[in-house]
Amino acid sequence: MPMTATTTDNQTLAIDTIRCLSMDAVQTANSGHPGTPMALAPIAYQLFQNTMNYAPAKPHWPGRDRFVLSCGHASMLLYSTLHLIGVQATDRYGNPTGGESISLEDIKNFRQIGSVCAGHPEFAEAAGIETTTGPLGAGVSNSVGMAMAEKWLAANYNTDDLTLFNYNTYAICSDGDLMEGIATEAASVAGHLKLDNLCWLYDDNNITIEGDTELAFSEDMGKKFEGLGWNVLHVDDANDVDALGKAIAKFQACGDKPTLIVVKSIIGYGAPNKQNTHGAHGAPLGWDEVALAKKSYGLPEDEKFYVPEGVREHFAEGVGKRGATASSQWEDVWTKYQAAEPTKAAELKAMFAGELPEGWDKDIPVFEADAKGDATRNSSGKVLNAIAKNVPFMIGGSADLAPSNKSDLKFEGAGEFLPRQYKGRNLHFGIREHAMSGIANGLCLSGLRGYAATFFVFTDYMRGGMRLSSI
Ligand SMILES: Cc1ncc(C[n+]2csc(CCOP(=O)(O)OP(=O)(O)O)c2C)c(N)n1
Ligand SMILES: [Mg+2]
Incomplete structure (x- = not known):
């Protein structure tokens, strides 16, 4: 050379x-x-x-x-x-x-x-x-x-x-x-x-x-x-x-x-x-x-x-x-956008400011004490869905375990994020826990509220990304 x-x-x-x-x-x-x-x-x-x-x-x-x-x-x-x-x-x-x-x-x-x-x-x-x-x-x-x-x-x-x-x-x-x-x-x-x-x-x-x-x-x-x-x-x-x-x-x-x-x-x-x-x-x-x-x-x-x-x-x-x-030029577009799309603009403003939309927690269910109780994955899924419904920029998924750990978003309009169909809020990471942790960090660094789910035992494979997100 x-x-x-x-x-x-x-x-x-x-x-x-x-x-x-x-x-x-x-x-x-x-x-x-x-x-x-x-x-x-x-x-x-x-x-x-x-x-x-x-x-x-x-x-x-x-x-x-x-x-x-x-x-x-x-x-x-x-x-x-x-x-x-x-x-x-x-x-x-x-x-x-x-x-x-x-x-x-x-x-x-x-x-x-x-x-x-x-x-x-x-x-x-x-x-x-x-x-x-x-x-x-x-x-x-x-x-x-x-x-x-x-x-x-x-x-x-x-x-x-x-x-x-x-x-x-x-x-x-x-x-x-x-x-x-x-x-x-x-x-x-x-x-x-x-x-x-x-x-x-x-x-x-x-x-x-x-x-x-x-x-x-x-x-x-x-x-x-x-x-x-x-x-x-x-x-x-x-x-x-x-x-x-x-x-x-x-x-x-x-x-x-x-x-x-x-x-x-x-x-x-x-x-x-x-x-x-x-x-x-x-x-x-x-x-x-x-x-x-x-x-x-x-x-x-x-x-x-x-x-x-x-x-x-x-x-x-x-x-x-x-x-x-x-x-x-972008600021000009943003000014027009705020006038034309006030609801969406308010969501983005919250996102840009690192804030959560008002009322993000208003639908979190309360679980009555119960001798038998409910599986934690069930209550977790209900809470996740209740929050995500009110946080429009919260997206995420699981490493091929969503049906098992109840981490899929089921409410109307949640949708799937797929090749060339990028509108949906349910991501599919495949069985790739380590990358999932790093990808979730990338989502969060971009302003979104990203989440990633798996079984607790497999979080060991996510340790790198979890550590970086916590410091
Ligand atoms: C996960 C991880 N393991 C080990 C290291 C320690 N480490 C720092 S740089 C490096 C390799 C250097 O080779 P390369 O990535 O090709 O970088 P270059 O020297 O060519 O810049 C290693 C092993 C690290 N930073 N991260
Ligand atoms: Mg090298």
Whole structure:
């Protein structure tokens, strides 16, 4: 793979700045993962700068495209990018709290107590972090829930004239993400449901912690995903921003499948002695090597946390302007929607604010004391249905056990969520408990009240997602 020639154009400068901030933060903390942010900076750049409908000034805008960094160890990639594009601080419901979501000071304090830049991204620590990642595979499973949420919202709330929901979900994932069983379960759900609003970019770098992926991993990922019903594309060099753009355009044009873009990258790209080795994965490079990498990018070797002139402006011209236009167009539609569809708009307002509709609990039944009693699954089913009837954006399902654990919604109009029929509120996860937990988290992160059900004994298989949803 050729090393990209160093140039001073703004695109290269912006990408290399993401790389340098990431290296400096890891080196200063003397802990973290420098190699993957260095390798994947062009992907983050292409997504945020040229692809996503994303407004740094309104990071919670409901119509935004979603971004998930599933390989959470590459957290500095996300922090550097969110900082440089100028994401504004808000609370988790989108109310501005003033200043930057992630400041240069936060980046300087990466991995220190009190910094929003934790070792792995944590939801609600800073605007722009759409979900907590770190346990490999979790993020991609969340992304399936996010894509399902978009389909459900579009089916239930868009009208013939007013389109409120029409966004995509992008996830970057690594070898480890895709080795995890949860990823295959989630990909199987996504392929079955034909989620054409979902794109995973797989960092195919042949490296994991213990060394070359040959040690434990030899499957043909492309063929596997084709079998799962995905559209599979390839990019031979992560530095080839144009090729990334073309592949993403093919994803956007694909109307019946989720897309996997397999991208070849060099971990630690630019660090002459460490690149392409597992040594670049989870340890600081050392200041000498950091200097050599900066030299290879053509940036000053002795500057730390350096943001060259023009980089912030470049992002402001790209994602900043595009996002401002897209989000204000959305606001116009939302204003019309509130006038045209007051009942539905009130539901959405509650949802956007993280609130429950008034009277959500008014029909919860009271069970009289009774010597024989009722099976808990029966009373649970009655309560679930009584709440869901009054919470129109509550959807969920079971891992093939709904008739047994009474978790199906039976009231009139509840309906089924099926491939290309995304209006229903009863989801079918198949027998995939681990992915179900991650998908339910993705639904909740999208504003819906998602639920997932199984027998108690099988919740062990859901432990990963349950733990993440509780912290
Ligand atoms: C569920 C889970 N198991 C183990 C780990 C520890 N871990 C962090 S990164 C990693 C693998 C690194 O390889 P890859 O995913 O290919 O990332 P790369 O080094 O290429 O960035 C492992 C095992 C984890 N984060 N999550
Ligand atoms: Mg890898």
